[in-house]
Amino acid sequence: MSVKYTQDHEWIAVAGDTATVGITDYALAQLGDLVFVEVPEAGRTLSKGDEAAVVESVKAASEVYAPVSGEVTEGNSAIADDPSTVSGDPAGSGWFFKMTLSDPSELDAMMDADAYKAYVDGLD
Amino acid sequence: MDEHHEDLFLTPLDGLHRELGAKMVPFAGYAMPVQYPAGILKEHLHTRAAASLFDVSHMGQAFLKGGDAIAAFEELVPGDYQGLALGKTRYTVLLNDQGGIRDDLMATRVEGGLYLVVNAACKDADFAHIEAGTRGRATLDILADRALLALQGPKAGAVLARLAPATADMTFMTFREVDIADIPCFATRSGYTGEDGFEISVPAGRAEELARVLLDQPEVEPAGLGARDSLRLEAGLCLYGHDIDTATTPIEADLKWVVNKRRRETGGFPGADVILGQLANGTERLRVGILPDGRAPAREGTEVQDTDGTVIGTVTSGGFGPSVNGPIAMGYVKTAFAKPGAPVILIVRGKPLTAKVVAMPFTEKSYKTN
Numbered sequence: 001m002s003v004k005y006t007q008d009h010e011w012i013a014v015a016g017d018t019a020t021v022g023i024t025d026y027a028l029a030q031l032g033d034l035v036f037v038e039v040p041e042a043g044r045t046l047s048k049g050d051e052a053a054v055v056e057s058v059k060a061a062s063e064v065y066a067p068v069s070g071e072v073t074e075g076n077s078a079i080a081d082d083p084s085t086v087s088g089d090p091a092g093s094g095w096f097f098k099m100t101l102s103d104p105s106e107l108d109a110m111m112d113a114d115a116y117k118a119y120v121d122g123l124d
Numbered sequence: 125m126d127e128h129h130e131d132l133f134l135t136p137l138d139g140l141h142r143e144l145g146a147k148m149v150p151f152a153g154y155a156m157p158v159q160y161p162a163g164i165l166k167e168h169l170h171t172r173a174a175a176s177l178f179d180v181s182h183m184g185q186a187f188l189k190g191g192d193a194i195a196a197f198e199e200l201v202p203g204d205y206q207g208l209a210l211g212k213t214r215y216t217v218l219l220n221d222q223g224g225i226r227d228d229l230m231a232t233r234v235e236g237g238l239y240l241v242v243n244a245a246c247k248d249a250d251f252a253h254i255e256a257g258t259r260g261r262a263t264l265d266i267l268a269d270r271a272l273l274a275l276q277g278p279k280a281g282a283v284l285a286r287l288a289p290a291t292a293d294m295t296f297m298t299f300r301e302v303d304i305a306d307i308p309c310f311a312t313r314s315g316y317t318g319e320d321g322f323e324i325s326v327p328a329g330r331a332e333e334l335a336r337v338l339l340d341q342p343e344v345e346p347a348g349l350g351a352r353d354s355l356r357l358e359a360g361l362c363l364y365g366h367d368i369d370t371a372t373t374p375i376e377a378d379l380k381w382v383v384n385k386r387r388r389e390t391g392g393f394p395g396a397d398v399i400l401g402q403l404a405n406g407t408e409r410l411r412v413g414i415l416p417d418g419r420a421p422a423r424e425g426t427e428v429q430d431t432d433g434t435v436i437g438t439v440t441s442g443g444f445g446p447s448v449n450g451p452i453a454m455g456y457v458k459t460a461f462a463k464p465g466a467p468v469i470l471i472v473r474g475k476p477l478t479a480k481v482v483a484m485p486f487t488e489k490s491y492k493t494n
Contacts, residue, residue: 032159032163032164032165032350033163033164033165033166035165035421035444035446036419036420036421036444036451038420054420054473056420056421056444057164057444058164058165058168058350058354058443058444058446059158059164059350059353059354059443060423061421061423
């Protein structure tokens, strides 16, 4: 399984032709305490860059974009029920949704862990 | 942010905010702490449980002095200040000729005139307006060399009584010149959180010293503008430029109590014809509290519809209320819908979500009234 990162601070873990998508520690730190999360329903078709999920802190609402194109196979209802679970484990149980990959080559341009770390370091 | 916002004003507590790890943001031309490491949620809840210290030094402070200061000031606002006792504070609004709100402010009767506290974003315009409106009758002394700290929460009274026993018997909306930890201050028992508390004016050069003394008290934690906003929204208090503005009258804003009895009889304030007419005949829209049924916050600008899908208004402030533990909002609706329990629809990201009109505040106020 390989994990890639986007400039919008999402991670995408790919196993075969399916992927799990979530947000990074950096994104979480920027957002602050999450008070509302909306995840996409299974069956929804996403094009790369589409608004796929919503995260809201006390102060503001933000979108989580589809890092790749494909079809949602599952949204994480646990984080929709209790948004604070994302804060505890954004890279694990705080995943947002799973999806199929309609064009795996979309992953090629994304950052690996080292490149993402360098990208984030450059933002501070 | 230092390299991107070199033109921002800094408050006298800027160094302390950075030392405390605050996230600084530009607000009304100032670099201000939006939150500290604890985060907005914890800062909010701590304020309702104990006491929090807020830096509100960006707000404008001034004395309006002179034998005719009060009568002159009354020509700009609908409040009765001639009938207000010395040492008492009253919330009011500066009006334009259409009865719209130029700003909302606190004005206190002090020896020789009034002590004013106005919003940061409006202060230059407010002071120019007050100066022009009272010229020849009063002198406006802008207190640019004073900081303003807000100590808010149910433990604020005990904390301040420990440091300044003379504050113990102050009641809500009263003012006193008082030494706090040997620092000469003006304290007003007021705030913007719905909690008991004080706004403390202090010479800029001693603001950090006072802030450190207050933060050393075991009940007190720092809180930023983020918590200040969620606290005031739960308390049902207006944010200027969002919930009230120059196109909104105090009657539409459900602030008709700012038009004091004597002024209803005598008029003599800007837009009096409009405002007295609205008092007699009502308005087409009113500010109300709106409670979404689900968990999704409805932010500022959210369209409000009736259950048939007709647009009836707009959300002007909306978000998550940490003490309510759910989404809350305020906004304007057509007057027919401005009654608690009225069902409405909020269009959030294109989806209709059910909600209802509610009375505000969303949380119980706990002012010290006696």
